[in-house]
Amino acid sequence: MEKSPGAVLTSSPEEEEEKAAEAYGEEQQAGEGAAPVVLKKGPWTTAEDAMLVDHVRRHGEGNWNAVQRLTGLLRCGKSCRLRWTNHLRPNLKKGSFSPDEELLIAQLHAQLGNKWARMAAHLPGRTDNEIKNYWNTRTKRRQRAGLPVYPPEVQLQLALSKRCRYDDFSPLPSPQLPGAANVQALDAATAGYTSSRPAPLDLARQLAVTNQTVQFLSAPSSPWARPFARNAQYFQFAHSSPVSPSTPTGPLHPVTPDLSLGYGVRSTDHSRLAPLSPSPGPRVELPSNQFGQAMPLTSAATAAGLVPDQHQNAASLEKMLQELHDAIKVDPPAANGDAVLERHGGRENKSGGQRRDDDMDTLFDMMIPTLNAPETVPLPQAAAPNHSGSTSHHSSDDQDPSTVDLGVDLPVAGGASSSDQDWGLDGVCQWSNMSRIC
DNA sequence: AAACAGACCAACCGCAACTAT
């Protein structure tokens, strides 16, 4: 919105300017010992803006309480600072947020919580107030609709970071980065881990760089991989013949949450964001709650439709998962029952395998609320606002990042349909296109 | 056309951290 600063004034800006000038003159005449100046509140006038800009031009930023004294502007220092930082300072980017910015905000919020100023530092030209307003309105709307607050990519990252407690939580790769740079960014994001633990992005990175299609022709031997197989209908198999979502006989639904594009980049948004690879080569697809339309498939039907040349891919993925499985152990449940994933060199202990399996189930549950009943995937328009998704309120300000538990409450949609609707491929219900759906 | 609801935005308030004396 580009509202005029004086839009809500009961008097015109000119009148306000006149009043300000009068007050300024009176104050000058009154001199020392005069009654305390009654500072003005409310929207700023263009004249006040001009005075403030002129002051900053002369004296620079800071020392805001001196503005009133030096210019006669009837505003407190706080108000001056706010006006300057939010509206008058140069290089401010006005207008609505771009899809990239929206995604970055989601990522940053997942990472930082309500740290608007720190988020603004990652968004040049944007103010904390702007980001805060944006997030609050979008979040409120989505919660009311029972939709997940975070995009699926961010949910996955949250799921991984929530299940695994690490020494740090590295910056996310920028969605603006081109594909190769994103892989580098992922590397950079994981490179700072000095402990023996894996970086939280490792799983996704491995999946991203594997660059292979996946398939499950039979139940995987690894319990770690079973959830993937159980939800195989949510994987895309790039090697197979293209299966149209509308193809009645198509066993697979081409969902495309492409982690290889860096967290937060939907592969369905290639027009907006650079893909990892310039060529549409085969890639691993992770489960997603994105649906172009309803696909009431069962895993059995999915498996029945697999083509033989995908067998090798399944083995490849399973091998990769097994390696990951071997590299991670699960601590005994904490007091609160949370399992803690940690790296270790040996094989799993007796109970670890089951818990890893549970972890992956949990991950899928968080990612895809419909997984437990895929046959009931409703039509996109059947939103079910029966769950108040919640954002974590990170009240523990400035916690030591080495100990911070990014316990963001994953805003899982209560209704199976909500995520379908929200992250649909038709552009109607995308993250960045929510403004008028409720 | 009017009423209403929701979205959007600017600005205020209180608090905490920081800095100077």
Place this chain on the structure above:
DNA sequence: GATAGTTGCGGTTGGTCTGTT
């Protein structure tokens, strides 16, 4: 170390705009 002043941040409020009924 205590105090006052300043700055920054996050939560909240209130006004306007816009779409819907």
